[in-house]
Amino acid sequence: MDQFLKVLEDEVQLIALAFMAVVYMLRIRWLLKFPASRENTPSRGDERAGIAYAMVAIAMPWAMESARKHWTKYAEFAVFHLGVAVAIAVTFILPYWPGLIAGPRAVVAIQAVLALAFLAGVSRFVKRCVRPDLRLISSADDYFSIILLDLYLLSAFFATPNRSAWALIAFFGMTTFFLIYVPFSKISHYLYYPFQKYYLGKHLGHRGVYPKQTGSTNLQPVAK
Numbered sequence: 001m002d003q004f005l006k007v008l009e010d011e012v013q014l015i016a017l018a019f020m021a022v023v024y025m026l027r028i029r030w031l032l033k034f035p036a037s038r039e040n041t042p043s044r045g046d047e048r049a050g051i052a053y054a055m056v057a058i059a060m061p062w063a064m065e066s067a068r069k070h071w072t073k074y075a076e077f078a079v080f081h082l083g084v085a086v087a088i089a090v091t092f093i094l095p096y097w098p099g100l101i102a103g104p105r106a107v108v109a110i111q112a113v114l115a116l117a118f119l120a121g122v123s124r125f126v127k128r129c130v131r132p133d134l135r136l137i138s139s140a141d142d143y144f145s146i147i148l149l150d151l152y153l154l155s156a157f158f159a160t161p162n163r164s165a166w167a168l169i170a171f172f173g174m175t176t177f178f179l180i181y182v183p184f185s186k187i188s189h190y191l192y193y194p195f196q197k198y199y200l201g202k203h204l205g206h207r208g209v210y211p212k213q214t215g216s217t218n219l220q221p222v223a224k
Contacts, residue, residue, distance in 0.1 A: 005165055009095040009172045016179035023183040024191060036199050039206045050205015054197040063212055076120045083117020086110060087156035091175050094162055107161050114157040121150040145187050152178060
């Protein structure tokens, strides 16, 4: 079992990661075939500043009306994605740098983040099931993906102490599956994030809407 686990958390992971990278490179190559449209209206702002603002707006909840009015939703979103990021980091730490989380405090800290992320994921799944508006826009992949992510967070929780061979096999087995499945699922939406924000920031920056300014309409007179 030790040899099987060693191969699973090293060679198998690297092969699956390489597969994901190839699929992503092909998809990025396809996306780059669609250049941003040219703005034909008079400029009212700075396109570069607009693009930069759009890229980092997700880290500024105070700038988003939805986050200001429903801060718990943003907190749930942040905790869930932080937990996923921590779980991904653990897939590299355990096989290559286990000493980084060998201490009990580090293990407890990581497990606390994973546990909170798991609860946030369960909350998101329940909302998709009970809210009519979310059910209307949800596909089978949405439900399947969030269930898998919750199970992945749970497996990472039990694998983090790096003591149980079965917990590690379950965790790295799910990691392998995710590396192959994610490029073809809605989980890969993060791949489109920089492209979407680039187009949005370029357009709204040109119109003077981005970057947003507190207490200002962001509208500037058009030069005649």
